[in-house]
Amino acid sequence: MPEIILEAFNLDYSYPDGTKALRTINLKIEKGEKLTILGSNGAGKSTLFMQFNGLYRPNSGSIKYQGQAISYKNKPLIELRKKVGIVFQDPDSQLFSSSVYQDISFGPLNLGLSDQEVEARVDQALIDTETTDLEYKPTHLLSYGQKKRVSIAGVLAMEPEVIIFDEPTAGLDPRHAREFMQLLKNLSDEGKTIIISTHDVDLAYSWSDRLVIMSSGEIIAQGEPGELFLQPELIEQADLALPWLLEIYCGLVEKGWFPTSTPLPKTREELLLILPLASMNISPIPKDSK
Amino acid sequence: MINIDSYAYSNHLKKIHPGEKSLFAMITLAVCLTSPTVITPLIVLALMAGLIIFKAGIPGRVFLKLLLVPFSFLVLSVLTIAFSISTDPSGFWIAETINGLTIGIRYPDLNTAAQLFLRSLGAVSCLYFLALTTPMTEIITVLHKLRVPVIITELMLLIYRFIFVFMETAITIKRAQSSRLGYVSLKISYRSLSRLFSALLGKVFVKSQELYNAMAARCYTGEIKVLTKKYPVNLRNYLLIIGLELPLILINLLGRR
Ligand SMILES: Nc1ncnc2c1ncn2[C@@H]1O[C@H](COP(=O)(O)OP(=O)(O)OP(=O)(O)O)[C@@H](O)[C@H]1O
Ligand SMILES: [Mg+2]
Numbered sequence: 001m002p003e004i005i006l007e008a009f010n011l012d013y014s015y016p017d018g019t020k021a022l023r024t025i026n027l028k029i030e031k032g033e034k035l036t037i038l039g040s041n042g043a044g045k046s047t048l049f050m051q052f053n054g055l056y057r058p059n060s061g062s063i064k065y066q067g068q069a070i071s072y073k074n075k076p077l078i079e080l081r082k083k084v085g086i087v088f089q090d091p092d093s094q095l096f097s098s099s100v101y102q103d104i105s106f107g108p109l110n111l112g113l114s115d116q117e118v119e120a121r122v123d124q125a126l127i128d129t130e131t132t133d134l135e136y137k138p139t140h141l142l143s144y145g146q147k148k149r150v151s152i153a154g155v156l157a158m159e160p161e162v163i164i165f166d167e168p169t170a171g172l173d174p175r176h177a178r179e180f181m182q183l184l185k186n187l188s189d190e191g192k193t194i195i196i197s198t199h200d201v202d203l204a205y206s207w208s209d210r211l212v213i214m215s216s217g218e219i220i221a222q223g224e225p226g227e228l229f230l231q232p233e234l235i236e237q238a239d240l241a242l243p244w245l246l247e248i249y250c251g252l253v254e255k256g257w258f259p260t261s262t263p264l265p266k267t268r269e270e271l272l273l274i275l276p277l278a279s280m281n282i283s284p285i286p287k288d289s290k
Numbered sequence: 291m292i293n294i295d296s297y298a299y300s301n302h303l304k305k306i307h308p309g310e311k312s313l314f315a316m317i318t319l320a321v322c323l324t325s326p327t328v329i330t331p332l333i334v335l336a337l338m339a340g341l342i343i344f345k346a347g348i349p350g351r352v353f354l355k356l357l358l359v360p361f362s363f364l365v366l367s368v369l370t371i372a373f374s375i376s377t378d379p380s381g382f383w384i385a386e387t388i389n390g391l392t393i394g395i396r397y398p399d400l401n402t403a404a405q406l407f408l409r410s411l412g413a414v415s416c417l418y419f420l421a422l423t424t425p426m427t428e429i430i431t432v433l434h435k436l437r438v439p440v441i442i443t444e445l446m447l448l449i450y451r452f453i454f455v456f457m458e459t460a461i462t463i464k465r466a467q468s469s470r471l472g473y474v475s476l477k478i479s480y481r482s483l484s485r486l487f488s489a490l491l492g493k494v495f496v497k498s499q500e501l502y503n504a505m506a507a508r509c510y511t512g513e514i515k516v517l518t519k520k521y522p523v524n525l526r527n528y529l530l531i532i533g534l535e536l537p538l539i540l541i542n543l544l545g546r547r
Binding site: 050053055078081082085086088090092093094095096097098099101102103105106107109110111115118119122135136137138139140141154155158 | 295296299304425426427447448450451454455458497500501503504505506507508509510511514515516517518519
């Protein structure tokens with residue numbers, strides 16, 4: 001039985017203006033897993049994330065960390081936030097200092113570490129997010145993607161157990177998005193639990209162990225990426241699209257290039273591997289023989 | 291103001307310890323303001339101009355433009371000191387008498403005016419030196435080290451950051467409005483501008499809430515603790531400061547008759 005590190009139990013949340021943002025959310029997150037939350041704009045992803053480290057308090061239901069319902073008193077909340085870090089969707093609301101270095105050092109200093117340890121962590125975070133050359137630039141002169149990377153560094157430097165990224169690759173160029181995914185892989189290999197929200201179905205499909213699909217404040221499905229993406233009604237209902245890998249795969253199966261029993265390719269390389277070579281001179285399997 | 295700020299991050303003196311730059315600017319400022327003659331302010335002005343243009347690599351044009359900002363204000367106040375009106379025509383250096391009223395300049399007044407003018411300009415150049423070569427965040431750190439109350443330094447840190455966030459928001463809204471013809475006539479302009487302000491006010495409120503949340507998420511406990519990149523302390527710079535300030539102080543002392 002894998003250990004459940006975070007759990008939302010019958011969670012309900014409305015904003016003060018009456019918007020019902022979350023309705024009876026039940027979600028278990030396993031230690032060390034790579035979880036992606038998908039859902040259209042306004043589905044409630046960011047709101048759910050704010051529940052996970054106690055920034056918002058549910059109207060009913062609870063959040064459990066390692067099986068314990070979290071307390072909303074000052075001290076335990078801080079303990080929780082040392083374990084569960086969030087990188088916010090909008091970097092402008094996360095960066096409070098004009099100095100990149102100062103901003104990144106804020107979190108680790110709050111953990112009560114020594115200055116030396118903090119310096120080492122800030123330097124490492126700068127390297128990991130490739131922001132070392134931005135160190136002397138003020139945050140207001142950075143581009144959106146650069147700010148995003150600095151805000152990611154600010155949370156990485158705290159080295160939390162669970163790291164939540166709200167749309168981390170939005171605004172990043174392809175190279176930095178790819179490198180960021182590599183960084184996520186490394187973090188995952190270190191045993192960190194990682195939760196991201198995204199609108200990038202390709203990324204969600206290739207990267208995650210498990211998918212959660214939200215729509216108007218509810219979880220409408222959760223499970224293996226391959227399983228969920230092959231349900232057209234679900235994709236439609238959640239305003240999603242098919243990842244290109246699956247689209248090609250389905251097309252090739254349809255045209256008979258390989259049998260339906262072929263396992264779903266998770267990456268581009270896997271797809272290329274199962275594609276038969278043209279030189280093997282096999283013609284498509286006739287449709288009626290399938 | 292944005293310009294000054296960008297230079298602070300990109301000038302050739304940015305890697306020098308902010309404490310050394312602040313010390314230099316402040317001592318020179320004090321020496322300049324306490325000078326009894328016009329010689330010290332002139333030297334200070336030349337010194338700062340040289341440092342800003344040649345050492346920090348800031349275009350002379352920019353520095354001149356910045357000096358012109360207080361210039362008109364200074365000229366006005368200096369003129370009111372230099373000129374006097376009197377019924378007694380004696381003691382004037384240059385004067386014109388009309389209907390028994392004498393308008394003109396008395397020599398001591400001219401002296402005071404010139405001194406005031408140069409002293410102010412010299413002092414302003416000291417402040418420009420600091421502002422053009424040292425990022426605000428570093429100045430705040432120096433203030434913090436000087437035991438300025440935390441509430442003030444923290445507020446400065448946040449205000450400084452948010453000036454830019456809101457300016458950017460305001461510029462974006464203004465652009466969005468103009469591209470949809472929000473400023474074609476005076477009446478429409480007033481309406482657009484009032485909408486801009488109310489939108490900005492709403493943003494301020496939401497942003498401050500979000501900022502608090504984001505800081506709380508990083509274990510904020512009521513005190514903003516940050517580390518600043520360490521700058522090497524350079525003994526040569528201290529010697530240089532002493533070497534420059536001592537002669538200036540000496541000139542001041544000699545000028546005090
Ligand atoms: N501060 C707020 N006050 C009132 N309603 C809010 C507030 N923030 C969000 N909402 C509403 O709550 C719902 C969920 O918003 P949320 O930000 O969680 O969506 P999301 O899934 O993160 O969307 P996106 O993909 O656009 O980031 C939306 O209907 C939104 O309008
Ligand atoms: Mg969101």
